[in-house]
Amino acid sequence: MSDGAAPRITDVTITPVAFHDPALLNSVGVHEPFALRSIVQVHTDAGPTGLGETYADELHLERLTAVGHEIVGLDAFATEELHQRVQRVIDRVGGAGGSGLTGMITTSSTVDRVASPFEVALLDIQGKAIGRPVCDLLGGAVRSAVPFSAYLFYKWAGHPGREPDSWGEALDPDAIVAQARRMVDDYGFTAIKLKGGVRPPEEEIEAIRALRRAFPDHPLRLDPNAVWTTRTSVKVGRALDGVLEYLEDPTPGIEGMAAVAREVPMPLATNMCVVAFDELAPAVAADAVQVVLSDHHYWGGLRRSKLLSGICDTFGMGVSMHSNSHLGISLAAMVHLAAATPNLSYACDTHWPWKTEDVIVDGALTFTDGAVPVPGAPGLGVELDPDALARLHEQYVRCGQRNRDDTGYMRRFDPSFQPDLARW
């Protein structure tokens, strides 16, 4: 590349990886022994390679591979054309299924989901090419560190037949408080979220009350992933008046959420009934949600997530950030996005404390007082560790898991398990 010329994509490498994941319980089952991710490397003629991270379910991987071929030769600054090329691929290969988002009701656009890791990688390249961090390409950081919340889970002591993990069992309020204590001590988190939808609602109310007693000043959130009826949601919402910062996805669908929102005192948040741009208008019209959890992995990347935040701002809705099990490339992208999004005023979700392995070189991302300082190095500011990538890929090859299946895994131990929505 000569001075001033755009870096062009010469090649794309997509590597599925697997990393150990504890037996975390949710409304649709239990996490399997490994979480799966795809690591996307976009190579250019100019030198810099861009990094992206996304789901690794088989169908998603096939679509990523097809896009990898389609974007060779593309100017690394052409993120709009990237989106068009992804659209072309999806028109050709089909877009149904393969969300990689087991456990969510989702009509999320496949194009946005598939384009996301490539957009992040292109922004990484652009940042490296001009010597600026990715947040500068998004309007610049309005905060120097991004706060995250302690993300608590009911959990088994370990995966059946394997050694218990260091967190141990958490199935009652005392154990949930102990889990929160360790997370707050280790990371300094200043907000707490409990993944609910696992125990009967009365028990989850008790767990939240126990957290309130133990952490009087931490904003608290509860997310049962839509397993309550509207009636139960209203009961829980009223019982937790003055205790919850927001109640996340108590019940399924825009209509159901709107009915609950009219009756409970706290804001309702969602990463289930509004997960694509075409769901925003009906949600606004029904006043169904007051906070939308953004997630660049399915909202089409960092710039389209900023577009989402702008729309939320226009219609008076708050913005928070959703997470699934992820590695360091995703965390870096989340931090740059949150740093450059003024109205992202809630502490973001992250599954970070639950993992023990990564593909990036240690040290670029740290937690201080529950927040991650925004990396100042060019691009995302994280570097791939080739040995770690090879190790986690080898783990993927051996582990045999190919699609996220929390329900199937749960049914190995409890064949009668039913993941129904609105079951309580």
Ligand SMILES: O=C([O-])[C@@H](O)[C@@H](O)[C@H](O)[C@@H](O)C(=O)[O-]
């Ligand atoms: O990791 C999990 O089990 C979570 O339940 C995740 O899959 C959800 O997508 C998410 O965290 C949520 O906020 O709904």
Ligand SMILES: [Mg+2]
């Ligand atoms: Mg949620």
